[in-house]
Structure formats: structure tokens, C-alpha cells
Amino acid sequence: MPDAAGEVAYTAAVFPRAISFATGWMMTLAYFIVCPWEAVAVGRIAAYIFPGLDSMEIYRIAGRPVYLPHLIVGLTLTALLTVLNYRGVRLSATFQNWTSFGTLALFVVFVAAGASRGSVAHFPPLFTHAPLVSILLVIQIVPYFMTGFESVGKAAEEAGPEFRAQGFFRAIWMAIIIGTLFYACIVGAVAFVAPWRKLTGEKFMTAVAFEQAVGSRWIVNIILATALLSLFKCFNGNFVAASRLFFALGRRGMIAPRAGTVHPRFQTPSSAVLCVGIATGACMLLGDAILVPVTEVGSVACAIGWAAACAACLALAHWKPDVVSLSAAEKTFALFGLVVAVALALMKIVPTVPGHFTMYEWLALGAWCVLGAIAAVTK
Secondary structure (H helix, E strand, O other): OOOOOOHHHHHHOOOOHHHHHHHHHHHHHHHHOHHHHHHHHHHHHHHHHOHHHOOOEEEEEOOEEEEHHHHHHHHHHHHHHHHHHHHOHHHHHHHHHHHHHHHHHHHHHHHHHHHOOOOHHHOOOOOOOOHHHHHHHHHHHHHHHHOOHHHHHHHHHHOOOOOOHHHHHHHHHHHHHHHHHHHHHHHHHHHHHOOHHHHOOOOOHHHHHHHHHHOOOHHHHHHHHHHHHHHHHHHHHHHHHHHHHHHHHHHOOOOOHHHHOOOOOOOOOHHHHHHHHHHHHHHHHHHHHHHHHHHHHHHHHHHHHHHHHHHHHHHHHHHOOOOOOOOHHHHHHHHHHHHHHHHHHHHHHOOOOOOOOOHHHHHHHHHHHHHHHHHHHOO
């Protein structure tokens, strides 16, 4: 049966309720935390197009200025997506389709434009640090940028009747493959068109690299439009996933039951949508200071959720083979996924590993855990 709970549904079938809630709460963080990140990033991209937006500083957080125009842009987008998701998943899906395909189309345009003007001689050096350290630093944030493939199931209850179960499997694999190719091509294309070492101090190195290669400003406008569309689609996709998982937690009685209510007219998880929208607006008031900690904490939250889902799958196959039956190969894949997910989480938590959590990441993760404990106790 379709269930928006996703990882919560799997873990609830075999593990104690506390583990199921912790899994759901971490995955909610993984999706939700992207929303204020995107809202803040939209303001930064807009300021690159319109430099006048970097004005009217109203306060500073961690030494980073927060500008009023940035807040207006981010809050406006947050309000728009909240309204779209409140009024119906069809509106949200239409928005998602246009922004996703628009991003891919513009991506092809600017990569093709720069491909004829680059050189493989620009690639060296291949690493910023020692090879192993560089690989570890990149792997640590992979969960944050690759999260989303597992969110397909969060919309299972709202899928059209003609959308068969096998379609979810294909959608998940397409998300993984296209996401991997997209990020690999972006990194490769930038390094191909210009010596990347000379661009590391630039505010928006992708745009600068292609502008230098093409010798024209139009390519910058294409890249900025691509970046904005990408931010819109990521924001909306994670907004949908976060609100549906928050709704599922409320429906299962793990948090306030009101979070699990459905709007009688629009048939959307209206309370959950409003909660995610309001919380996003509140968090983005922290400005640029949240960008790095959000990325780091989001990676750990994803890894924890993935590990719990893999563990639940293996446990179900062992203790309840009538519910989940796995072949030897499938068990191997699930075990591999569990090991990788645990390793990804430990990379950020263990202090001896390069790129581990700083005080700010621990504070952010701790605050979320405290909120979870309050939500569970006061339900």
C-alpha cells in the first residue's frame, strides 16, 4: 500500500517506535533543511544579477551580513511555494516539471557552448589536497546533494491511479543516474573551460569560467537562469518531501496529530505544509551563515535515514520473510548500503576525520534533536 511515511513505515514494521520516530525526524531534517538553504541561495544568485540587492544591511550573524532585499526575495519564494503546495499537489508537480526540464535544457545549452573552447590541460591539479583527503571531503557532502531519490515514495499516496508501482522504481533509478551525471558534468565542464585553481576566489566561479571561455556576457545570463531554476526545483521538491513526511509523523501519532490532517477541499497535508513554510521563513532569517552548517548537517541526516532503511529491510527479510523476501544479491546490496550510509555518517561525526563537524554543526543537530524530543513528548 502507498505510504508517505517512507523510511518511517519500514522501520516501524520491525523496530521499536522510538527508532522509527528518530529515523523519520532525521529524514524530515534532511528534506526541510534544504528549504531555507535554497531560500537564502536564491537571494545570493539574484544579487549577482542585480548587485543593488547587496544593500540595506539590517544585521549580521557570525560576521555575515543579512540584507533586506535578500530576505524579501527568499521570503517571497517561500510564500509562493507554500501557497502552491497548500492548494494542491498538481500545481506543485506542474511547477516541478517546468523547472526541472528548464534546468536540464539550459544546462545543455551552456555546456555545449563552452565545450568547444576548453582544454583537458585545465584539469590539473586533480585534487586540492592529498587524493584521499580530497575524496573524503567530497564524499561527505554527497548525501546532501544526492538526496531526493528516496523522496519519490513520499508522494506515493498522491500519485495518479495510472502510475504503476514499477514506475516508482524507475523514477528512483532515474533520479540517481541523472543526478550523478548532472553533478559530474557540471564539475567537469567548469574545469574543462578554465583553469579552476584561478577561479576558487570568485563569487560565482561557474559563471566566471564560462564567461572567460566564451568571451561574452550572454553565457553568464544562461548560467544564472539555470541556477535559479535549479534552486526553484530543489526548493519545491524538498518542500514536498518534508511536508509529506511531517504529515506522516503526525498521522502516526508520533508528533501532534494535527500535523497529520488533510485539507477537506484541496486534499493536501495543509497543516504540515504551513509548518514547513513558516519554519523555512524563520530559518532563512539567519542568512548566509547557515549555508555551510546546513550542508554538513543535511548530509548526516540523510546518511542516518538511509542506514535505518537498509537495516529495516534486512531485518524484515530475516524476521518477517512473508513481508519482505530478498534474494542473496538483494541482501548484499542492502548490506552494502547500510555499511556505506554508516560510514558517511561517521565521517562527519568522528573528530579525527578531515571535514568533521564543527561547533556550529553540532549546535544545529543538537537543536533539531531537542525539538524532536519536545515534539514527541508534547504530542
